[in-house]
Amino acid sequence: MNFSGSILLVDDEAHIRKYVSLILKQLGAPTVVEASNGEEAIVAYQKAKPDLVLLDISMPLMNGLETLKKLKALDPNSVVVMLTSMVNRQSIDEALAHGASNYIRKDTPKEEIAKAIRETLDGQFQ
């Protein structure tokens, strides 16, 4: 993967951040910035200007959809992939309609999570 930028990882659950950042490390992502809620994510986005945002859909306070809308308002070119554990497609469809590039189910095997991230990056930064 020829990608040398940074990735912002947003999830309120610390174990998920730990798990997904290991996947990102294995993928060869050099810089991973973590945020545990929507507000933090907005601040971190402005500071780090990441090339990719991995964004949890269900978070307390400001959920993933709200955060997505704010990120897109801030930077229409931001690349956001939703992290989800939801079965119902409605919130996924809503996120895709609001400009999310893709979505990843957190309970799929880590190889598939890695594949989905790689495909998004390959599609965006060839």
Place this chain on the structure above:
Amino acid sequence: MEPPTRSPDSDFAGRKVLIVDDDRLNIRILSGILKSEGYVIAETNSGEGALALYPTFKPNLILLDVMMSGINGYETCREIKRVYGNDSAPIVFITAKNEADDVVEGLAAGGADYLAKPFQRKEVVARIRTHLRSQMLAEQQKLLVEQLSKANASKNRFLGMAAHDLRNPLASIRGLAEFLRDGVVGPLAPDQLDLINTIHTASQSMLRMVNELLDVATIESGELKVLPANHNFCELIEKCVYLANIDAAKKNTHIDFVRPPNAPTAWIDAAKMQQVVDNLLNNAVKYSPPGSKITAEYRWNTSEFSFGVKDQGPGIPEGERDKLFKDFGRLSVQPTGGEKSTGLGLAICRKIVDAHHGTIVAENLAAGGCEFRVTLPFHL
């Protein structure tokens, strides 16, 4: 006037009876009997009057004379049934004695019963009690069904929430165990690796169970949505067989699948049907004795296609067949490798297949073992 035959029945005291008769004397007699029983009475001398009084008085029972000027009793009864439906108060017709035709027409119009003139006090009281009792039971039953379905919905919400909240941590445990196992953070000694493998297997099987609970909660709350599209079902089966054979190899069994050439595409929800195929293959592996063979098969004709799995396991015990596709319907047969199950897998399969307008059946084979077969129409 006779004294009351018994003290007013407290269950029925306060229940409302509407008496409709154009004969003042009849009204007086009936009203006297019923008031002494503790009922609340309203009176009117016409069908029109009954229709006007019904919505405000809201009777629990109506005594209705047949022959009246204006609209007669049958018409009045039909109108009440038309407007208020099956929930309307039971209607008891007042007829002259030995008028069999009146009785038949009254019942046909929706009446619950009839009272013959001249009135026998005991008969009037007994019949009215009977109808009020069955009406009360119906009301209680309706209430009970409402409460039960509310409780069931809460159960589903709880199940969904619990499963949903358990799933993320489990996915992390499984994934982090994989990182450890793969030596990403340094090499492990064999006994450390053994422990990590145990954690991995346990979290994997818990994750599957939690997912099944979540599926059931989703399906039961009516949120199972099938999103069909054209898919190469045969290719999907081939992939599932490939993966299931990894587990099969651990138990020294094998799934044979010969992919037929030129299989047509199928109109299915691929993710959901993959769940069905996985489940049937995993079940076959789960219940197969070591060294036995499993055969998967895909075939089709002009209107439908089917996927079947045959194994050489213990088959389905007679007398347990009806449990097979029910929620938590675990049978007495045991997995041959100690695998865990929720007993929900086949119930979920059946619901997914139903949503595709297909069928799923299981048969014991003459040679031993059993066959599960899913048949789906080409066009939903």
